[in-house]
Amino acid sequence: MLSESARMTTAEEARCRIDYPNSKPRATKIIALDPQSEAVVKRLAQGKWQQASFFTSVDFDGAPRGGENWSMKAWLSDLAGRTKDLIDEVATADLVVMVASAGTKPKTAGVIAEACGVRKVMTTALIIGSDEHTDEELSRTLAALRPHAGMLVIASDDDYIEQMLVALRA
Amino acid sequence: MLRKEQNDLLTQTGPGTPFGQMFRCYWVPALLADELPENECPPVRVKLFSERLLAFRDTDGKYGLIDEFCAHRGVSLWFGRNEEHGLRCPYHGWKYDTTGQCIDVPSEPIESGFCKKIKLKSYPLVKIGPVLWTYMGPPDKQPPLPEWEFSLVPPEQVFISKRLQESNWLQAMEGGIDSSHVSFLHRGDLGSDPLFKGAKGNKYNLSDLQPHFEVVEQPGGLYIGARRNAENGHYYWRITPWVMPNFTMIPPRGDHPMHGHFWVPIDDHNCWAWTYDFHPTRALTKEERAAMEAGQGLHCKYVPGSYRPLANKDNDYLMDRAAQKAGRTYSGVEGFAIQDSSLQESMGPVCDRTKENLVSTDNGIIMARHRMLRAAKAYQDKGTIPPGVDPQHHHIRSVSIVLPPDQAFKDGAKEALTRHRVGAAQTTV
Ligand code: FES
Numbered sequence: 323m324l325s326e327s328a329r330m331t332t333a334e335e336a337r338c339r340i341d342y343p344n345s346k347p348r349a350t351k352i353i354a355l356d357p358q359s360e361a362v363v364k365r366l367a368q369g370k371w372q373q374a375s376f377f378t379s380v381d382f383d384g385a386p387r388g389g390e391n392w393s394m395k396a397w398l399s400d401l402a403g404r405t406k407d408l409i410d411e412v413a414t415a416d417l418v419v420m421v422a423s424a425g426t427k428p429k430t431a432g433v434i435a436e437a438c439g440v441r442k443v444m445t446t447a448l449i450i451g452s453d454e455h456t457d458e459e460l461s462r463t464l465a466a467l468r469p470h471a472g473m474l475v476i477a478s479d480d481d482y483i484e485q486m487l488v489a490l491r492a
Numbered sequence: 493m494l495r496k497e498q499n500d501l502l503t504q505t506g507p508g509t510p511f512g513q514m515f516r517c518y519w520v521p522a523l524l525a526d527e528l529p530e531n532e533c534p535p536v537r538v539k540l541f542s543e544r545l546l547a548f549r550d551t552d553g554k555y556g557l558i559d560e561f562c563a564h565r566g567v568s569l570w571f572g573r574n575e576e577h578g579l580r581c582p583y584h585g586w587k588y589d590t591t592g593q594c595i596d597v598p599s600e601p602i603e604s605g606f607c608k609k610i611k612l613k614s615y616p617l618v619k620i621g622p623v624l625w626t627y628m629g630p631p632d633k634q635p636p637l638p639e640w641e642f643s644l645v646p647p648e649q650v651f652i653s654k655r656l657q658e659s660n661w662l663q664a665m666e667g668g669i670d671s672s673h674v675s676f677l678h679r680g681d682l683g684s685d686p687l688f689k690g691a692k693g694n695k696y697n698l699s700d701l702q703p704h705f706e707v708v709e710q711p712g713g714l715y716i717g718a719r720r721n722a723e724n725g726h727y728y729w730r731i732t733p734w735v736m737p738n739f740t741m742i743p744p745r746g747d748h749p750m751h752g753h754f755w756v757p758i759d760d761h762n763c764w765a766w767t768y769d770f771h772p773t774r775a776l777t778k779e780e781r782a783a784m785e786a787g788q789g790l791h792c793k794y795v796p797g798s799y800r801p802l803a804n805k806d807n808d809y810l811m812d813r814a815a816q817k818a819g820r821t822y823s824g825v826e827g828f829a830i831q832d833s834s835l836q837e838s839m840g841p842v843c844d845r846t847k848e849n850l851v852s853t854d855n856g857i858i859m860a861r862h863r864m865l866r867a868a869k870a871y872q873d874k875g876t877i878p879p880g881v882d883p884q885h886h887h888i889r890s891v892s893i894v895l896p897p898d899q900a901f902k903d904g905a906k907e908a909l910t911r912h913r914v915g916a917a918q919t920t921v
């Protein structure tokens with residue numbers, strides 16, 4: 323007896339997998355947390371993306387700190403320098419990717435993650451430039467980001483962010 | 493998602509393919525040492541990387557892995573007579589030694605030296621521990637022998653098995669670094685399988701179904717750390733090393749043996765899923781060995797006389813809908829190994845990764861692909877030897893450990909992730 327599974331796993335049957343889109347574009351927001359990663363994010367923003375938008379939180383200092391109530395305005399800049407409302411941005415995101423450079427102690431990760439937590443948006447943090455820094459410096463950045471990211475990745479080359487975003491259909 | 497060219501690149505390992513060439517830089521498990529149990533025993537057909545080969549052990553105990561087909565008129569040498577220092581083709585009597593060198597052509601006068609002109613392609617075949625290993629790359633690039641711990645511990649401390657998986661190697665390997673499937677697919681077995689149950693760590697596994705992940709590069713590949721909440725704000729970490737391109741070690745549970753896998757392409761539609769179990773400091777108990785032999789833990793039961801799992805695609809993997817409904821197994825399929833193989837084979841012989849929708853918790857898989865694509869390119873362009881070839885990269889351990897919240901596993905478990913000495917105690921919860 324030829325079972326259903328035996329047929330299903332043949333190359334011929336595999337070719338009959340229907341070829342209709344099985345997902346809608348998702349909104350990915352990529353936020354640089356420091357000047358060095360801002361340069362990388364700026365470069366990425368030049369690429370062609372489905373529904374990715376790129377921001378920097380470097381000039382975040384004027385924004386209110388986490389812990390205040392959520393009607394507060396926290397501010398991001400998009401790369402054209404306009405000011406964006408953090409909560410609005412997070413509310414329309416499917417995934418927020420924070421990019422930080424090794425050796426930094428990103429101050430803004432907390433408030434971004436808090437906004438994501440309220441909106442139940444998944445967070446990922448990528449640490450770049452780990453090759454140029456000592457282990458302790460890297461660990462400091464890791465510790466600063468750990469509470470704020472569901473997925474934390476140390477990438478030795480900057481290329482990885484692009485690869486990851488492509489893989490995630492950003 | 494991968495582009496079609498990338499998917500093709502990583503899944504095609506036949507002769508001359510770019511990834512196949514890179515894959516041939518490594519020593520890989522070819523067969524169990526038990527498959528060639530004594531001198532002059534029957535030869536064994538071995539297909540690896542879409543190359544049909546024949547393994548045999550001659551009168552002196554020398555191992556050989558040679559082209560399966562006789563150079564004369566193409567007969568399979570599997571029918572050959574293993575006698576007096578060589579394998580003789582039963583058709584016209586041509587005879588070959590373990591290096592594939594023809595040593596006798598009975599129809600030609602010995603003085604003519606004709607047989608010296610005939611040589612079958614051969615690859616080295618070396619016994620280390622319970623496995624016969626081969627290296628199929630260019631002879632001038634042959635690296636030192638592998639130094640995986642399971643193959644270096646005394647025989648009473650190790651058990652290894654292989655099973656046929658009827659899918660491409662990559663979807664099988666990706667299952668091994670897909671840490672988030674364990675809490676679903678294998679959920680039913682953590683508490684009941686004799687080779688898993690009772691460990692303190694299981695409690696953390698089952699009580700926190702949304703682990704956080706950290707992916708960290710290491711010289712030979714990656715560490716994929718999954719953390720779950722433990723007591724007093726601490727984290728329970730399970731850290732899985734992946735060594736390029738096809739090795740993983742699963743984090744230990746309590747004092748159970750440590751285990752992991754190798755996935756080796758047979759051809760583009762089939763692979764060997766190798767599973768090792770070893771305990772670094774003690775012999776396996778009678779009960780443990782019996783459980784492994786009975787197909788528990790990560791091993792499986794077989795169709796008698798073969799390495800094909802008893803539960804396979806021809807019998808719908810013995811799907812048990814009642815067990816699925818009652819939650820005794822999550823998918824209705826029994827045992828870790830077949831839970832994995834059933835789903836991975838169901839993707840089709842070669843998974844179409846242009847249709848997948850990865851999420852951020854799949855970063856381990858994304859990073860592994862990235863590293864392999866990068867290494868394949870470096871090998872093609874510059875001949876750079878890829879990570880994982882150097883035996884130093886084999887000196888790794890998986891770890892399960894409880895750490896304070898602000899400590900990185902790469903620091904807190906640094907020592908534990910390195911195997912400084914074969915037989916040192918493992919770090920486990
Ligand atoms: S939920 Fe992961 S493959 Fe279906």
Ligand SMILES: [Fe+2]
Binds near residue numbers: 828
């Ligand atoms: Fe699995």
